[in-house]
Every structure is written in structure tokens, then in C-alpha cells.
Amino acid sequence: MHLALRMCTGTATQRCLAALSVAALTVASFLAAAPAVARTLTLDQAEALLLQQNPSLAALAQKNIELRHQAIAAAQLPDPRLSVGAVNLPADTLAFNRQPMTMLSLGVSQSFPPWGKRQLEGERVDTDARVSLAERGASAAELTLALRQAWFEVIYDEHARRILLAQQRLAAQSSQASLAAYRASQAPEADVLRSRLAQEELVNALSRIESEHTDALARIAQILGLRDMPDLDGRWPGLPAPPSLPQMLARLPGQPALRAAQAQTDAARLGVAIARRDYYPEFTVSVGYGQSYYPGSPNWLSAGVEMNLPIFPGKRQDQNLAAAQAQALQAQYRYEDKRLAYARQARSTYARYEALTAQWQRTEGELLPTARHVYEATLAAYTAGRMDMSAVLKAQQDVLDMGLAALRYRRDLESARAELDFLATQGEAQ
Numbered sequence: 001m002h003l004a005l006r007m008c009t010g011t012a013t014q015r016c017l018a019a020l021s022v023a024a025l026t027v028a029s030f031l032a033a034a035p036a037v038a039r040t041l042t043l044d045q046a047e048a049l050l051l052q053q054n055p056s057l058a059a060l061a062q063k064n065i066e067l068r069h070q071a072i073a074a075a076q077l078p079d080p081r082l083s084v085g086a087v088n089l090p091a092d093t094l095a096f097n098r099q100p101m102t103m104l105s106l107g108v109s110q111s112f113p114p115w116g117k118r119q120l121e122g123e124r125v126d127t128d129a130r131v132s133l134a135e136r137g138a139s140a141a142e143l144t145l146a147l148r149q150a151w152f153e154v155i156y157d158e159h160a161r162r163i164l165l166a167q168q169r170l171a172a173q174s175s176q177a178s179l180a181a182y183r184a185s186q187a188p189e190a191d192v193l194r195s196r197l198a199q200e201e202l203v204n205a206l207s208r209i210e211s212e213h214t215d216a217l218a219r220i221a222q223i224l225g226l227r228d229m230p231d232l233d234g235r236w237p238g239l240p241a242p243p244s245l246p247q248m249l250a251r252l253p254g255q256p257a258l259r260a261a262q263a264q265t266d267a268a269r270l271g272v273a274i275a276r277r278d279y280y281p282e283f284t285v286s287v288g289y290g291q292s293y294y295p296g297s298p299n300w301l302s303a304g305v306e307m308n309l310p311i312f313p314g315k316r317q318d319q320n321l322a323a324a325q326a327q328a329l330q331a332q333y334r335y336e337d338k339r340l341a342y343a344r345q346a347r348s349t350y351a352r353y354e355a356l357t358a359q360w361q362r363t364e365g366e367l368l369p370t371a372r373h374v375y376e377a378t379l380a381a382y383t384a385g386r387m388d389m390s391a392v393l394k395a396q397q398d399v400l401d402m403g404l405a406a407l408r409y410r411r412d413l414e415s416a417r418a419e420l421d422f423l424a425t426q427g428e429a430q
Helices: 013-033 043-053 055-074 117-183 189-224 245-254 256-277 317-383 389-423
Strands: 081-087 103-112 283-292 300-307
Touching: 043 055, 043 117, 043 189, 055 117, 103 300, 117 189, 117 256, 117 317, 117 389, 189 389, 245 256, 245 317, 245 389, 256 317, 317 389
Parallel strands: none
Antiparallel strands: 081 103, 103 283, 283 300
């Protein structure tokens, strides 16, 4: 839920938290109503739903629980060993009272790993649990980004459909004008045919938009773990404005994927410390008691200590230590490579975000209104016999192109904003 709460920054924090509380209650009632979505879903509700019931996030949460339990077990001593046996039993009679050395024995032994190794192994597994927690945060951030991008695609398709329907009305006007001019012997039949062809092309474009709309909805249903495709709020969501580029670069180490990579580096360093402990011997202390059944023979008590002798480390301990050191360097290099990749992504996405902002504002505020005025003037000139149909169709196509271009700029702008928000995401403190 920290991904949603992280959006509550700025002067309106209390209002935002209250809104999120309301959204959480709405999502709870939404989940209790039915597995199939029957109400309009907002992006905030969808993101809360994602964190609650996405199967991959649930699996990663269980992995973290698993590793937390394993960390406790890894720091414990090995289980003691119990031995029971018959000692010096005569093979001919199997009698326990014929020889003074025959007895039943009972022994207990306990192994002790090199000093400090158990604690280090527990810390390494606990670090693996931190890795899994950071990986869950990274997966949640990636799924949130994928959800938002699919969401923007749905909104784009819905608005593009409206633009195409409006364009069909323009095409109908052009067709009526060409038909009237043809009937008045002021235009050739080819003008009528070209205008009808433009209408049919719009029908094909609508079919393509409907297919893309269904595909985006299916992706959203998969991300949210829904049985049926949801009904979405068609308004553009208000994502927070991204921080400045220097601020974003400074916050990159807190990004969940980089937190996971740093935790992997810490685990690898603990592996080096564990490998150093293997230069010291492991001890096993044993105590045994023997019960003799021969008349007059005493019982026996035995005790001893066993240990391995790592006196030839060149082919074992040295090799394991060198391998652990290489693994630690590998994890460090992977972290640095990922950090550099995220820094490059932040710089390029920020530049794209600024360019898209200018392009969308220019297209929406200047180019699209101009294209509409050109079409109206061209159609009027054609009706007056001063233009041919090709000019009308080109002006009509310009209106469509500018309208869809403005819509694409808006979609790509929101997608870039979502990507910057993904890069600025801060993982949970560990």
C-alpha cells in the first residue's frame, strides 16, 4: 500500500489520505460484491486492488515469510544425535551375560560449527528475506506502471473512437457536398467515390481501435486478477507532477529494484564471511554410557571430541573463499549496472516528458484548431466551386491526424509521467 500512500505528498496530504481511505473502502465493497466487475473503476481503486489480490505479489509475500522462518532455523545448532547399540556381542550365542566386555550402549553427540558461522548463516538468509521484500516492492512498482500504461491505452482508444465518430460526421458533410456538386454537374463522379472511400476507411479505423481497446482491457483484467474485463473511468487520471531530474537521480538508490540489488550485494558479502569461517574446524562432542550384564562387570562411561582438520585448504577452503569473493563482486557490479541503467532511463524519460508536454500543448492549442478552420474554409470553397474534392479530403484528413496526434501526445505524456513516478518510487525501509 506504500505505493498508493507515496502519492499523498504536498500541501493536500490530509485530503489525499482521506480520499485514499474512501477509495480503500470502495475497493473493499467492490471486492465483496462479486468477482466480476460491475461498477466503474477508477485508477486509484485499481491500484489498491492490484496490491491486494495480484497473484504474483501474494506469492512474493509468502516467499518473504518463508525466508524469515528459514533465517531463524539457519542460526540454530544442528540437532543432537542419539546412538543406541550392542557392543562386543558374542556372534555364536548373542548372549549379553557371557563376556565382561558385552554391553548395551547409549550415546549422545552434538556438533558445533566454527564460531560465528551460525549467526552469519542466519544473517544471510535474513538478508535474502530483505531481497524478497524489495523484489515484491519492485514487482508492485512494475505492475503499477503496466496497469497505468494499459489504462492510458484504454482512455486513448475511447477518445480516439469519439474523434473517429466526429470525423465520420465531417466525412458525411464532404460526401453530401460532393453529391450535391455532382448532381449540379459541378463535380465529377470521382469526387463522390473518393468521399465514400474516406468514409469506409474511417470504419476500418474504428474496428482497429475497438480491437486495441479490448486488448488493453484484457491486460488490465489480468494484472488485477479479475475474471471479467472491468468498466473503467474514462477520464485522464491526475498523476503527481514528477520531481526535478536532480531530485529523481538522488532518490534512485531507494527504488525497490535497486534496494533488492543492494540487498543481494549484502548477502554475497555475508557469503564471503561464511567462507572465511570454514578455515576453522567443526567440533563434535559425544558422551556414551554402556550397561554391562556380565556378573561383577562394571558399567562404562565414555566421552570424546571429534573435529575435522582443514590443514589442506588449497583445494577446498581457498577455492570456496575465492568463489564467494567473485560472487560478491558480481553482485556489486550488477547493482552498479542497474543503477546506471535507471539513471539513463530517468534522464531520457524526463527529456521525453518535457518534449511531449510542449508537443501536446502546441497540437491541442494551435494545430488542431487551425486544422479545423482550414477544413471549414476548404469545404466552403469547394461548395462554391473554387476547390476540388482532393483538397477537401486532405483538409478532412488533417483534422483527423491532428486530433489523433494530440491524443497520442497526451497518452504518451501520461505514460512518461507514470514511468517517472515508477523511477521515483521508494521501497519500504528494511
